[in-house]
Amino acid sequence: MRTxxxxxxxxxxxxxxxxxxxxxxxxxxxxxxxxRAELSLNLFVVLAVGxxxxxxALLRMISHTLRLPQAVQTFRERKRREKAGRALREAVLxxxxxxxxxxxxxxGIAHAAAEAPALSALVAARAAHFLRDAKREAxxxxxxxxxxxxxRTARLMTEAELHADARRFGEALAAIxxxxxxxxxxxxxxxxALRVHRGLGRxxxxxxxxxxxxxxxxxxxxxxxxxxQRAHLENLREREGDARQLASYWQDVxxxxxxxxxxxxxxxxxxxxxxxxxxxxxxxEERIAAEWDSELAGLYAECRGGDTLGRIAxxxxxxxxxxxxxxxxxxxxxxxxxxxxxxxAQSYFEASLAIQPSQEAHVELATLFAxxxxxxxSNQAYRSAAALCRQG
Numbered sequence: 001m002r003t004x005x006x007x008x009x010x011x012x013x014x015x016x017x018x019x020x021x022x023x024x025x026x027x028x029x030x031x032x033x034x035x036r037a038e039l040s041l042n043l044f045v046v047l048a049v050g051x052x053x054x055x056x057a058l059l060r061m062i063s064h065t066l067r068l069p070q071a072v073q074t075f076r077e078r079k080r081r082e083k084a085g086r087a088l089r090e091a092v093l094x095x096x097x098x099x100x101x102x103x104x105x106x107x108g109i110a111h112a113a114a115e116a117p118a119l120s121a122l123v124a125a126r127a128a129h130f131l132r133d134a135k136r137e138a139x140x141x142x143x144x145x146x147x148x149x150x151x152r153t154a155r156l157m158t159e160a161e162l163h164a165d166a167r168r169f170g171e172a173l174a175a176i177x178x179x180x181x182x183x184x185x186x187x188x189x190x191x192x193a194l195r196v197h198r199g200l201g202r203x204x205x206x207x208x209x210x211x212x213x214x215x216x217x218x219x220x221x222x223x224x225x226x227x228x229q230r231a232h233l234e235n236l237r238e239r240e241g242d243a244r245q246l247a248s249y250w251q252d253v254x255x256x257x258x259x260x261x262x263x264x265x266x267x268x269x270x271x272x273x274x275x276x277x278x279x280x281x282x283x284x285e286e287r288i289a290a291e292w293d294s295e296l297a298g299l300y301a302e303c304r305g306g307d308t309l310g311r312i313a314x315x316x317x318x319x320x321x322x323x324x325x326x327x328x329x330x331x332x333x334x335x336x337x338x339x340x341x342x343x344x345a346q347s348y349f350e351a352s353l354a355i356q357p358s359q360e361a362h363v364e365l366a367t368l369f370a371x372x373x374x375x376x377x378s379n380q381a382y383r384s385a386a387a388l389c390r391q392g
Contacts, residue, residue, distance in 0.1 A: 084113030091123050103127040104136070111143065118147035122158050129162045137162065153179065160192050169199040187218045194227070203231040203238075229260040236270050243276035250283065258287065265295045268303075277303040281311065288318065298327030301334035308339055326356035330364065337368055359388045 026041035039047075091106035107124035111117050125140035141162075144155045156179040163172035176193050190213055197205040210227045213219035219227075232253060239245040250258075250267050258264060264287045271280035281303040284296045300315055312335045319328055333348035349365040352358070366381030 080113055081115065084110050084115035087113070088115050088120050088123070091120065091127075095123055095127055098130075100127040100130045104131065118144055118151035118155065121147065122151070122154060125158060125162065129165070134166075157189065157192075160189070160196070164192060164196050164199070167199065169196050172196045173200065187213070187216060190216075191218065198227075201234070203234040206231040207235075225260060228257055229263055232257065232260065232263055233266055236266055240270055241274050243271060243274035243279065246270050246274055247276065247279045259291065262295070264293065265299060268296060268299050272299070272302050272304075277305045281306060285314065292318075292322060294322075294325050294327045297322075297325060298331050300328075301331040301338070308335060311335055312339065312341075324355055326352045326358065326361070329355065330358070330361050333361075333364060333368075337364070337371075342368065342372060357384075357388060359385045362388065 028039045028041055028044040030037040030039065087106040088110035091103045091110060094100075094103035094106065104124050104127040107120045107127060110120035111124065121140050121144035125137050125144060128134075128136040128140055141155070141159055144151070144158070148155060156175045160172045160175035160179065163169070163175060172192070173196050176189055176196060179189050190209055194206060194209045194213065197203075197209060207228055210219065210224050210231070214221060214224040235249060236246065239249055246267065250271075253263075264283060268280045268283050271277070271283065280299070284300055284303065287293055287296055297315070297318060300311065303311070312332065315328060315332050315335065319325070319332065322328060329348045329352035333345045333352065336342075336345035336348060345368055346365070349361055349368065352361045353365070362381050362385035366378045366385065369375070369378035369381060
């Protein structure tokens with residue numbers, strides 16, 4: 001319908017023009033002394049319109065010719081940008097594909113063409129890192145630093161990640177600290193900081209970052225627990241031999257984190273080794289009151305000093321609730337032997353062996369028999385201990 005409408009309009013226009021020219025008897029007189037020229041009005045209109053169109057075409061041709069060098073330059077610049085953009089896209093794709101040599105080459109082409117220079121430099125740095133080319137990695141990171149106004153956070157994050165991957169934890173930490181100075185407290189830098197602090201053995205910082213990640217739900221409680229436990233164990237190890245620092249540190253450990261397996265036992269052992277048996281005794285009693293721990297019960301006899309009879313009475317109350325705990329029976333035997341309660345000590349050692357035979361219990365029983373002058377029984381207990389050792 002549209003085509004038919006335009007055809008009808010064109011025919012109508014042709015008919016109108018034909019009628020207008022057919023009934024037009026006017027003329028145009030052009031005088032240029034000594035010449036005179038007389039033209040029909042129809043011819044003059046045709047010549048005027050034709051001349052205008054021809055002049056317009058000539059002017060456009062001249063203008064296009066004058067702009068031709070600039071147009072060629074613009075065309076070449078557009079082609080160059082298209083080539084650089086294609087090189088950058090290929091570099092990113094090749095980086096993910098693991099084709100690091102090609103990625104480095106294409107990222108260099110993109111950077112030379114000033115196509116997203118910060119991004120292309122970071123892609124090149126990552127590719128060089130995976131190629132284990134430290135020199136070119138440092139070179140490209142330096143080039144990326146020249147575009148910090150565009151991508152400072154990305155550059156610092158990349159630096160920290162690459163340094164951490166190469167176990168250059170000092171440089172990684174410097175990059176993370178620079179990132180955090182600018183307000184970069186996002187999850188990714190915190191996760192990377194956790195790895196760096198572990199590598200540097202900064203266990204207080206490991207605790208701090210693990211708690212932050214757990215608070216922001218970037219780390220589950222199950223994943224955070226072993227990290228915090230390891231940090232506490234390392235901090236206790238650093239304070240070995242100093243009973244005051246050990247006791248102070250344990251008091252600062254949150255109650256929820258004290259429930260970590262082996263942590264209370266490690267703290268008790270450290271206090272016992274530092275000579276503060278009373279503090280170790282209090283720790284063991286507090287933890288067992290909160291939650292039963294057979295390992296702690298086994299350490300109870302090693303807490304030297306204080307009221308030994310009181311410890312025996314308390315341990316016997318625990319035994320009423322946990323009659324099948326071999327470690328508790330062994331600890332009771334040691335406490336009774338310390339108080340020269342020979343009969344009770346022997347019965348507790350034998351009860352421990354009946355529940356769970358152990359080399360420790362055999363040795364303790366052998367030592368008790370030796371103290372009592374029962375050499376044959378002592379030798380037999382030692383032989384039983386040796387037999388268990390060979391089986392182990």
